[in-house]
Amino acid sequence: MNENDIKQLWQKSNEKLEVVLRENKINTEDITKLKVQNLLSSMKPIKAFTLIIGLIWVIGLGSFLAILTVFHFEKVSIFFLFSAFTQVLLTAVAIVVYIYQIHLINKIDFSEPVLTMQKKVSELKISTLNVTRLLFLQLPLWTTFYLNEKMFVVENWILLLLQFVISISFTFVAVWLFFNIKHENQNSKWFQFIISGKEWQPILHSAEILYQIEQFDKYE
Amino acid sequence: MINDDELRKKFEQIIEQHKGILYKVARTYCQNDDDRQDLVQEIMIQIWKSLHTYNNSFALSTWLFRISLNVAISFYRKNEHRKKNTIPLPEELEIMYVEESNEKQEMLSLLDMFISELNHIDKALILLYLEEKSYAEIAEIMAISITNVGTKLGRIKEKLKSKFLKLHL
Numbered sequence: 001m002n003e004n005d006i007k008q009l010w011q012k013s014n015e016k017l018e019v020v021l022r023e024n025k026i027n028t029e030d031i032t033k034l035k036v037q038n039l040l041s042s043m044k045p046i047k048a049f050t051l052i053i054g055l056i057w058v059i060g061l062g063s064f065l066a067i068l069t070v071f072h073f074e075k076v077s078i079f080f081l082f083s084a085f086t087q088v089l090l091t092a093v094a095i096v097v098y099i100y101q102i103h104l105i106n107k108i109d110f111s112e113p114v115l116t117m118q119k120k121v122s123e124l125k126i127s128t129l130n131v132t133r134l135l136f137l138q139l140p141l142w143t144t145f146y147l148n149e150k151m152f153v154v155e156n157w158i159l160l161l162l163q164f165v166i167s168i169s170f171t172f173v174a175v176w177l178f179f180n181i182k183h184e185n186q187n188s189k190w191f192q193f194i195i196s197g198k199e200w201q202p203i204l205h206s207a208e209i210l211y212q213i214e215q216f217d218k219y220e
Numbered sequence: 221m222i223n224d225d226e227l228r229k230k231f232e233q234i235i236e237q238h239k240g241i242l243y244k245v246a247r248t249y250c251q252n253d254d255d256r257q258d259l260v261q262e263i264m265i266q267i268w269k270s271l272h273t274y275n276n277s278f279a280l281s282t283w284l285f286r287i288s289l290n291v292a293i294s295f296y297r298k299n300e301h302r303k304k305n306t307i308p309l310p311e312e313l314e315i316m317y318v319e320e321s322n323e324k325q326e327m328l329s330l331l332d333m334f335i336s337e338l339n340h341i342d343k344a345l346i347l348l349y350l351e352e353k354s355y356a357e358i359a360e361i362m363a364i365s366i367t368n369v370g371t372k373l374g375r376i377k378e379k380l381k382s383k384f385l386k387l388h389l
Contacts, residue, residue: 001381
């Protein structure tokens with residue numbers, strides 16, 4: 001089979017396709033009635049729900065902490081305040097970054113040239129991994145919020161040693177994940193273990209497209 | 221300023237005259253009828269959403285190929301949420317092929333299968349080539365140089381030919 005045979009074969013199938021299409025009219029009116037998607041409706045319900053819960057958490061806990069700091073500062077453990085404030089701050093930053101990225105993805109112009117648009121959209125989708133990286137930075141905070149000054153006495157050395165080991169381990173894991181969760185590591189087992197499930201498939205799909213574009217550019 | 225009714229008429233006219241592009245792209249990127257229908261609808265929605273940005277500096281077919289290919293490459297399977305927002309297309313549209321001799325039908329299936337094995341970017345290139353687009357048009361649609369179109373297409377054609385050859389065809 002040579003080049004012309006392949007072309008003829010394709011044309012043949014197109015002729016048949018034209019015949020079938022001519023006999024069918026598409027109801028374009030229905031399409032034009034479809035609402036143009038807004039940010040929230042374009043998201044999967046589970047993501048929209050998570051986002052709303054995150055916002056409630058940031059606003060609720062943030063306000064509670066602000067009240068504690070202003071009116072009861074002396075009575076509250078500094079470890080609790082620091083851990084909770086940092087956690088709220090990281091969650092808030094992650095939410096803002098996420099909303100901004102979704103907004104940028106929704107604004108992408110599909111009539112741009114294929115490689116330009118695909119590179120842009122793939123990079124943007126993959127960058128939503130940054131939100132996960134930010135959220136992992138919270139890990140050590142969950143090992144410090146319950147501490148208070150009274151616990152730091154010599155009698156508690158075993159407990160404190162254990163606490164130190166746990167906090168350092170969580171910090172190490174959090175920082176390591178922060179620097180290593182990137183699409184270049186998508187074939188690693190640990191990456192596939194963390195980034196698995198249906199929700200992550202579009203990001204993996206984008207990573208695959210980006211890889212193909214990079215390979216394509218490499219041989220230009 | 222174009223009003224909604226005029227925009228709708230323009231949209232219907234474009235879809236009516238160029239629906240072949242949508243189906244050919246869907247055929248290239250999706251293996252089953254459900255996905256094809258979903259993809260065609262996704263493309264139509266994106267055309268409707270982008271219509272107000274269309275200007276005459278590009279040929280309409282170039283603009284349509286860009287949108288269709290961009291949607292097809294980004295298209296990631298259907299999901300329950302999107303399914304609820306889709307409108308069923310006429311059932312007859314599922315029939316992409318009419319009766320043909322067994323041998324020709326087999327060759328067509330093989331061609332479709334070999335194309336489906338290509339990566340997303342190569343699929344777009346071979347589709348545009350088979351649709352007899354010039355290298356300049358392909359370059360404009362894809363955002364690559366004309367020389368590069370030739371080089372890449374040469375490799376893809378070789379790949380397809382060798383697949384047929386392996387089957388002694």
